[in-house]
Amino acid sequence: MDEPVVISSLVVETVPAYTDAVAAELPGIEGVEVHGIDGHKIVVTIEAKTVDESHSIANGLQQLTGVLNVNLIYLNFEDDRTIYPDGV
Amino acid sequence: MDITRRNFVKTTAIAMATAAAAGSVASMAGCAPKKNEPINGNSTTTTLAVCRFCGCGCGVIVESRNGKVVSVYGDPENDSNRGLNCVKGYYLSKILYADDRLTKPLIREDNSKKGTSDGFREATWNEALNLVAEKLRETWKKDKSRLAFWGSGQQPILEGYATAKFWKAGLRSNNIDPNARLCMASAVVGFMNVFQTDEPAGCYADIDHADVFITWGANMAEAHPMLYSRFMARKIADPNVKHFDVTTLGTRTAATADKVIKFGNNGDLAITNCIAHYLIENNTYNHQFVTDHLQFKQGTENIGNSNYDGYDKSEVGSKVDDVEPITFEQYAERLAPYTWEYTSHISGVPEQDLKELYELFANPDLKITSFWTMGVNQHNRGTWMNHNLHNIHLLSGHYCKPGDGGFSLTGQPSACGTAREVGTFSHRLPADLVVKNEAHRRFSEAVWNLPEGYLDEIKDPGFHTTKIFRELSNGNIDFLWSAHNNWAQSMSNLTRFLGRGAEDKRGIFDAFIVVSEVYPTISTKYANVVLPAAMWVEREGAFGNGERRTAVFEKAVDPPGDARWDMWMLMEIAKRVLIDEKIGDKDAFDLLFGQWYDKDAAEFKQDSQREVCKSMWEEYRTFSNPSLNERANAINIDKKLKMEGKQLAPYEEYIYNHGMTWPVREVNGKWLPTKWRFAYGPQEDGYDQQGIEMYGEQGLAGNVSFYKSTDRKPSVVFRPWEPPAEVPDSEYPFVFCTGRLLEHWHTGTMTRRVPALDKALPEALLDMNPNDAEKLGVKDGDKVKLTSRWGEVEIKVSTAGRTQPSEGYLFAPFFAEETLVNLVQQENYCPLSKEPDYKKTCVRVEKA
Ligand code: SF4
Numbered sequence: 016m017d018e019p020v021v022i023s024s025l026v027v028e029t030v031p032a033y034t035d036a037v038a039a040e041l042p043g044i045e046g047v048e049v050h051g052i053d054g055h056k057i058v059v060t061i062e063a064k065t066v067d068e069s070h071s072i073a074n075g076l077q078q079l080t081g082v083l084n085v086n087l088i089y090l091n092f093e094d095d096r097t098i099y100p101d102g103v
Numbered sequence: 104m105d106i107t108r109r110n111f112v113k114t115t116a117i118a119m120a121t122a123a124a125a126g127s128v129a130s131m132a133g134c135a136p137k138k139n140e141p142i143n144g145n146s147t148t149t150t151l152a153v154c155r156f157c158g159c160g161c162g163v164i165v166e167s168r169n170g171k172v173v174s175v176y177g178d179p180e181n182d183s184n185r186g187l188n189c190v191k192g193y194y195l196s197k198i199l200y201a202d203d204r205l206t207k208p209l210i211r212e213d214n215s216k217k218g219t220s221d222g223f224r225e226a227t228w229n230e231a232l233n234l235v236a237e238k239l240r241e242t243w244k245k246d247k248s249r250l251a252f253w254g255s256g257q258q259p260i261l262e263g264y265a266t267a268k269f270w271k272a273g274l275r276s277n278n279i280d281p282n283a284r285l286c287m288a289s290a291v292v293g294f295m296n297v298f299q300t301d302e303p304a305g306c307y308a309d310i311d312h313a314d315v316f317i318t319w320g321a322n323m324a325e326a327h328p329m330l331y332s333r334f335m336a337r338k339i340a341d342p343n344v345k346h347f348d349v350t351t352l353g354t355r356t357a358a359t360a361d362k363v364i365k366f367g368n369n370g371d372l373a374i375t376n377c378i379a380h381y382l383i384e385n386n387t388y389n390h391q392f393v394t395d396h397l398q399f400k401q402g403t404e405n406i407g408n409s410n411y412d413g414y415d416k417s418e419v420g421s422k423v424d425d426v427e428p429i430t431f432e433q434y435a436e437r438l439a440p441y442t443w444e445y446t447s448h449i450s451g452v453p454e455q456d457l458k459e460l461y462e463l464f465a466n467p468d469l470k471i472t473s474f475w476t477m478g479v480n481q482h483n484r485g486t487w488m489n490h491n492l493h494n495i496h497l498l499s500g501h502y503c504k505p506g507d508g509g510f511s512l513t514g515q516p517s518a519c520g521t522a523r524e525v526g527t528f529s530h531r532l533p534a535d536l537v538v539k540n541e542a543h544r545r546f547s548e549a550v551w552n553l554p555e556g557y558l559d560e561i562k563d564p565g566f567h568t569t570k571i572f573r574e575l576s577n578g579n580i581d582f583l584w585s586a587h588n589n590w591a592q593s594m595s596n597l598t599r600f601l602g603r604g605a606e607d608k609r610g611i612f613d614a615f616i617v618v619s620e621v622y623p624t625i626s627t628k629y630a631n632v633v634l635p636a637a638m639w640v641e642r643e644g645a646f647g648n649g650e651r652r653t654a655v656f657e658k659a660v661d662p663p664g665d666a667r668w669d670m671w672m673l674m675e676i677a678k679r680v681l682i683d684e685k686i687g688d689k690d691a692f693d694l695l696f697g698q699w700y701d702k703d704a705a706e707f708k709q710d711s712q713r714e715v716c717k718s719m720w721e722e723y724r725t726f727s728n729p730s731l732n733e734r735a736n737a738i739n740i741d742k743k744l745k746m747e748g749k750q751l752a753p754y755e756e757y758i759y760n761h762g763m764t765w766p767v768r769e770v771n772g773k774w775l776p777t778k779w780r781f782a783y784g785p786q787e788d789g790y791d792q793q794g795i796e797m798y799g800e801q802g803l804a805g806n807v808s809f810y811k812s813t814d815r816k817p818s819v820v821f822r823p824w825e826p827p828a829e830v831p832d833s834e835y836p837f838v839f840c841t842g843r844l845l846e847h848w849h850t851g852t853m854t855r856r857v858p859a860l861d862k863a864l865p866e867a868l869l870d871m872n873p874n875d876a877e878k879l880g881v882k883d884g885d886k887v888k889l890t891s892r893w894g895e896v897e898i899k900v901s902t903a904g905r906t907q908p909s910e911g912y913l914f915a916p917f918f919a920e921e922t923l924v925n926l927v928q929q930e931n932y933c934p935l936s937k938e939p940d941y942k943k944t945c946v947r948v949e950k951a
Contacts, residue, residue: 020104024116026124026187028332031339045537050117054927055126055339060116070193077190083339084332087192088120088175091112093173094104098200103171 019094020062021069022089024050025076026086027057033081040079055083065095112174119176123186124916126177126336147173151758152656153181153646155198156191158256158513159329160648162761163188163195165640167659172196180761183307183652189328198639199660205620205627205635206664218601220628228665232672232921235632237681238615242582243680244272249580251278251571254527256286256515259644260653261716262669263521264533264723265696266586269677272551272686273695277538277565280529282588283515283522284568288938290511291478291523293489296426296935297497297818300748300811301523301535304780305472305508305651306764308519308789310334312506313472315463316346319371319492319580320478320942324355326843327476328513335359347375347460351478351942352840352914353907364460365909367838370450370832372484373824375491377446378440378461382498387465389500391804397497398816399434402426408483408828410931412573424936425692426820437821449824464499470506471496476514477842481942486935487822494819503782503807513649520647524609524749525723530564534726534749536561542742550725552694554687569930572600578610586669587636588621591626595939596930597923598894601629619669625920636669637662643712644719645757652776654762658712668712679700698722717754719743724751727765737929745798745945748811768793781809827943828931830913835891835945837875839913841924842941844905867919870904871948872912879948886951889913891927891944897951898922913946 029037034055041049041059046068051058059076061068069090077085093103104112104379147166152175154161162181166174172636175195179186188195203370210232216222226234233579242250243463252270254263263281270279294301310316310333323331338344348360351370357363366374382388403422407414414420429437443454463471473496479488489511496502496509513519526533536543544558566574572590574580576599594600602609611629621638641662645655662668674696677823684691692702699715701708709715725731729739752767752774763776770786770793777791781799783806784790799808800815809817831838844864869887881887881900889896898915906914915924929944 020109022112022116023193024120026120028335028339028814036236042526051121051124053121053124053126056126058117058124060113060118060120066193066197070190072191073193084328085190086123086187086329086332087190088123088186088188089116089174089176090193091116091174092196093168093171098197099171103167103173 018054019064019096021064021066021090021095023073023090024086024088025059025070025073027059027082028078028084028086029055029057030081030083031055034103035060037079037081041076044072044075047076065097066090066092067097119179119186122179123177126185128633138724148659150640150657150659151178151652151761152640152659153516153648153762154188154192155195157327157517158515158518158649159183159327160516160646160652160654161188161329162654163192165196165457165659166360170660172199172660178761181654183648183650183762184329187329187332189332191328195639199641201622203623204663204666205622205633206666207635208440208665209630209633211631213610214519214631218628220623228667231632231634232679235617235634236676238582239584239676240680243276247274248278249277250274250276250582251566251575251580251584251759253568253571253583253585253588253590254279254281254522256518256522257279257282257587258517258521258669260517260520260525260647261645261719261723262673263517263525263527263612265670265673265719267525267527267533268551268695269673271532271561272537272553273677273681273691275558276565277529277561277572279527279565280568280571281522282568282590282593283518284528284860284938285593286477286480286514286938288936289485289489289524291480292936293493293511295535296486296820297490297493298812301649302519303508303510303649304503305505305510306778306789307333308778309472309506309508309510309733310337311634312470313337314344314469314506315471316344317349317460317463317471317473318346318356318360319349319475320482321349321355321474321476321512322842323352323474323512324359326514330512347463349460352912354910355905362459364452364456366450366452367434367912368449368451369482369484369824369827370446370452370828371479371488372491373441373446373449373510374452374457374460374820375488375495375866376438376441376824377457378464378495379442379491379498380441381461382464382495383435383438386466386795388498389804392500393431393498395803395808396809396816397819398814399429399431400426400818400820401433401437402427402820402822403823404823406934408931409934410929412577414934415570420934425628426818429821434819435823437823460535460735464495464501470504471501472506473509474512476512478942479939481940483828483931483933483940484825485933485938485940490820493817497817497819500805503779503805507778514649515777516916517646519651520645520653521651524647529567533723534746536726538564542738546735546738546742546744546746549738550732552724569595569932569937569939575610575614576600576602576608578608578613580610580614582615584617584619585626589624589626592920592923592925593917594923595928595941596893597925597928599930603926604894619672621666621793634672635666636672637666641666642668642670645716651764652755652762653765655754655757657758670708670715674700674702675705699713722752724753727751745811747797748794766791766794772871781807783808796915800882828940829892829929829943829945831945837911837913837925837946837948838943839889839891839915839944839946841915841917841928843918844916848892854909867898867916867924868901869898870906870908870914871900871902872908872910873902876900876902879950881950888949888951889927889946890949891929891946893929893944894926896922896924896926898924913948
């Protein structure tokens with residue numbers, strides 16, 4: 016049985032002087048992967064078990080020094096057992 | 104998820120985010136699905152939607168499988184948000200699935216338990232509808248001043264439209280008002296008074312063009328996250344772009360501003376007059392703009408305060424709308440007292456800061472976008488302050504160019520679409536028409552196929568929101584239907600309106616109250632019948648957002664249990680109430696709704712919700728496309744109503760285009776939106792070419808023509824500084840402000856059901872300046888009692904909260920049912936707009 020996973024992607028907007036520092040810090044956070052940088056924007060995915068966990072990770076990103084804004088782009092939660100105990 | 108699917112989903116997620124980061128609509132559109140092409144595997148269905156939460160109105164694409172929503176993403180082709188959602192997007196679908204969703208009609212059996220969640224029993228739809236209809240009909244037949252409907256900017260456009268039609272043409276009652284009265288009414292009256300047409304001239308794309316942003320009483324970082332993100336992107340793209348925050352409070356918005364201008368004592372009225380004064384005094388106003396476009400007026404002044412029941416009918420209260428023309432010179436004279444010194448004295452703002460603000464407006468080369476919201480609207484002079492903001496933009500010619508203009512932000516997803524455009528207000532008819540204007544009634548009768556003169560019975564406006572609740576508490580309302588709002592938490596002076604004050608009458612307990620809802624709220628505790636409704640993408644609907652964008656959301660999944668589409672409930676109640684009623688010689692229900700609903704078969708005539716909406720939209724859009732109806736068209740021409748000023752497109756166009764901003768114009772068979780109203784230029788580029796060619800004049804200053812305004816000239820009305828209704832004194836020394844914070848949407852009825860959001864912001868705290876806390880001997884986490892002239896409430900103190908009040912100021916959010924901050928809010932509204940002032944009730948603080 017595969018592990019259930021909620022996958023979301025985000026664009027993290029940073030103060031330009033901090034972009035590299037934030038991009039370096041992000042992979043250290045559980046579930047977070049960096050996929051690219053475009054100017055002051057960092058493309059990120061979050062993988063977690065539930066929407067709630069994903070949201071609290073995303074909220075955590077908002078608190079990092081140099082982060083201006085966290086935009087949610089895509090969210091798949093068909094595997095969130097707190098929403099769909101029996102799957103979809 | 105198996106590994107193949109997981110990889111597929113992740114690759115999709117990355118591709119979408121990469122495109123969104125690149126920021127070009129074209130690159131994003133490349134990877135966006137073309138309508139109804141699933142990107143998430145063949146077994147999913149892709150539908151178009153709009154976010155359910157704030158007034159930004161972000162587009163969303165929903166994917167569902169086996170009748171369940173499985174993914175959502177920002178709609179790259181919706182021009183309002185271009186693929187971005189804020190973090191509340193995580194909960195868009197989760198809010199459909201919280202455990203306590205209302206899924207069965209409830210009937211209160213024990214009235215002694217009113218005010219609690221007890222005393223209800225589950226009922227069948229038939230029982231519930233019969234009971235509601237019987238009570239409504241009984242009240243209607245006996246005395247229709249004793250019934251009321253309180254609607255919502257959360258309702259989709261057509262549900263609001265059908266309700267307004269039922270109330271105004273079916274019951275011939277104007278006792279219908281929306282919760283938008285609490286947030287947007289001052290902006291509405293401002294726009295109507297100045298331009299004779301509601302809603303902003305510009306659009307969100309102004310953000311991408313502005314050199315200077317000024318936020319006035321607007322915490323955009325928390326209340327309009329997506330727009331704020333666009334705003335930050337603009338600042339980063341051009342480091343010369345500056346942001347001035349004019350505020351009474353330190354907020355997240357203030358934290359990122361280049362300059363924070365803190366004022367108090369209704370000083371915003373003085374500040375704006377001071378800018379206007381020096382524009383004229385220093386001859387830095389835009390002469391050509393003034394000559395070509397503006398007329399000047401003054402109105403009734405010293406209008407006192409509406410904090411008592413008899414205000415509207417009082418000597419001054421009945422004259423607040425009066426204005427008289429004055430000359431430009433007289434206007435200048437009226438402004439003369441607003442010197443740097445006097446304004447600084449009134450507002451507490453240093454003279455140097457006032458000069459800096461003035462310099463912006465005096466510079467014709469800058470593009471200045473002002474954003475304002477609740478701090479301006481929820482103000483005892485909210486309409487005046489809206490006037491004053493338009494005044495300084497108009498005088499300086501900073502209006503109607505991309506990036507250069509005044510923009511009133513909206514709070515709810517469809518405050519514009521459903522409340523303002525449809526006319527669910529006590530004084531309005533659809534499309535900016537008002538009940539007291541004879542030609543407007545004739546025009547509405549024509550569209551609704553009513554006999555001429557039929558609407559004369561509703562020529563006088565009905566009860567505005569505060570009046571509804573005042574009369575309810577006085578025992579003068581027997582039937583109240585509230586739909587998709589939460590008055591028992593969001594109204595001011597809840598001490599009175601919940602019947603908790605020692606001397607308050609208890610009409611709320613005697614009246615028959617119907618609440619249409621999706622979750623239990625504090626308002627459902629006061630209900631006699633609860634009608635469980637379909638929410639968000641459980642039915643088809645459309646929202647109209649803050650930039651005049653109409654966007655359709657498609658039905659993606661079924662509602663749970665017995666929850667039903669509001670439109671169906673309305674039809675079933677309307678047919679029962681209007682039984683055997685005639686309009687002329689026709690059956691009343693059939694004349695009003697027979698095109699869509701077969702009352703005997705108890706079902707819609709069209710095969711799908713899409714077809715019902717499409718057909719009803721055709722009638723609604725006749726208001727702004729009068730040529731679709733011969734009788735209406737003749738009145739439009741004869742009375743010069745210029746109804747095409749708000750032109751709407753055929754229904755499918757909104758789906759095909761992922762939303763469009765009105766007026767929408769047909770050019771060579773293609774429907775094109777207008778982004779910048781009144782600005783002449785190619786329609787293809789979003790300018791108001793057709794509108795100006797139809798009704799305006801070309802070649803005027805700024806290439807602008809205000810074709811909807813009387814004589815094509817907006818009114819600059821002089822509005823003086825007048826003090827707040829309450830000023831701090833020894834008994835009530837603090838100024839108390841309430842508002843929203845990022846995590847929770849309004850009264851928290853949806854967002855607080857999401858554990859993570861609730862955890863992120865679990866309780867409502869009272870933000871206080873550390874010096875005040877020290878003086879009072881309280882520390883973070885201590886419980887204090889707030890007492891105002893109106894009531895009291897207990898709340899925990901925080902000196903490190905989300906906002907940073909100056910000494911003498913306090914802030915608390917209103918999302919928490921257990922901390923009902925509105926128990927202390929003054930019962931006082933702007934006399935012109937009737938919108939309550941939630942921002943400056945005077946209180947004292949004691950350790951609890
Ligand atoms: S900014 Fe507002 S409309 Fe946009 S996703 Fe967030 S809550 Fe929804």
